[in-house]
Amino acid sequence: MQVKPLELGAKELLDVYYLMRLGRAIEDRLNLLYKGGRLPGAIYLGTGQEAIEIGASYALEPGDVLAPTHRDMMAQLPRGITPREVFLQHYARANSLTHGKGEDNYQGDLKRGTFATVSMLPDFYPVAAGAALAFKLRKEKRVAMAYCGEGATSVGDWHEAINVASVMNLPVVFVVINNGYAYSTPVYKEMKVANVADRACAYAIPGVVVDGNDVVECYQETKKAVERAREGGGPTLIEAKTMRMRGHAGHDPATYVAKEIIDLWTKRDPIVRFENYLVSRNLLNDQQKQEIINRVNEAVEDAVSFAESSPYPEGKEAIEDVYAA
Ligand SMILES: Cc1ncc(C[n+]2csc(CCOP(=O)(O)OP(=O)(O)O)c2C)c(N)n1
Secondary structure, X not given: OOOOOOOOOHHHHHHHHHHHHHHHHHHHHHHHHHHOOOOOXXXXXXXXXXXXXXXXXXXXXXXXXXXXXXXXXXXXXXXXXXXXHHHHHHOOOOOOOOOOOOOOOOOOEHHHXXXXXXXXXXXXXXXXXXXXXHXXXXXXXXXEEEEEEOHXXXXXXXXXXXXXXXXXXXXXXXXXXXXXXXXXXXXXXXXXXXXXXXXXXXXXXXXXXXXXXXXXXXXXXXXXHHHHHHOOOOOEEEEEEOOOXXXXXXXXXXXXXXXXXXXXXXXXXXXXXXXXXXXXXOOOOHHXXXXXXHHHHHHHHHHHHHHHOOOOOOHHHHHOOOOXX
């Protein structure tokens, strides 16, 4: 299989830049629609996390699988989930991936290698480990990647998943997005270790801390872990240090976060930072930037009007594809 290189070329770097801007624009519009009372469900935005959301999943290849959380809509964009699908889901329309069921970002498409998100955290860690076990048993050179927040790392399932992945040497990459808060709880009240990645030593696997606002570093470190897993090297735990620049969900004004903290992280905006990197390497000029912004805006406009003009499901569809356990 032809796999992406560690050093991305100009085309891929601009692709990553487009996806980061697209993710931000989709979320900005979702926020506006939510505040205007236009969406039936909740929103959980990952604004500020673009570098790790996109940088990590961009390191996967088409046959790999992604297990994202409620906040990881952006991670699904490199997998091929489209802006139309994102808005159809949030508007709960019949032609959404869940046929109008669910809310928020609880969608996915196995054909494109992304599981539909579930709410319980970190339940996708064991699922990703299970997918990786299947790949190993079938001798397929495929990799599973799971995302979760740092808050979810204090739940037992998180440790069980990593332990079994370590013991069975499974091809899985565990990504923890440490965005400073589990809802309103700051990290120092969640754990005593300095880094979530330090927990990797308990399972004898590599633990890597990355700058979660630097997309090049996020891509390169996850890429190394993905290829190590693919070649039989087992799991890696990656911790991306970043900041959640909005509340936990749309209803949360996050008044528990000091203004100085927000100001500090605003200066580290991952999109501006990547833009400066691209400009310094002569890979992006004003005209290209404007073209990308135009493309992003058109994609969002198209997706919103497509979703708004799409029908709701018929009442009888409410009991289709629903299972009781
Ligand atoms: C097992 C479980 N307990 C509680 C919740 C409710 N809940 C949803 S998100 C969240 C905070 C999660 O924080 P973190 O893991 O740091 O992820 P973040 O939301 O910051 O991305 C909580 C408590 C849940 N979904 N699952």
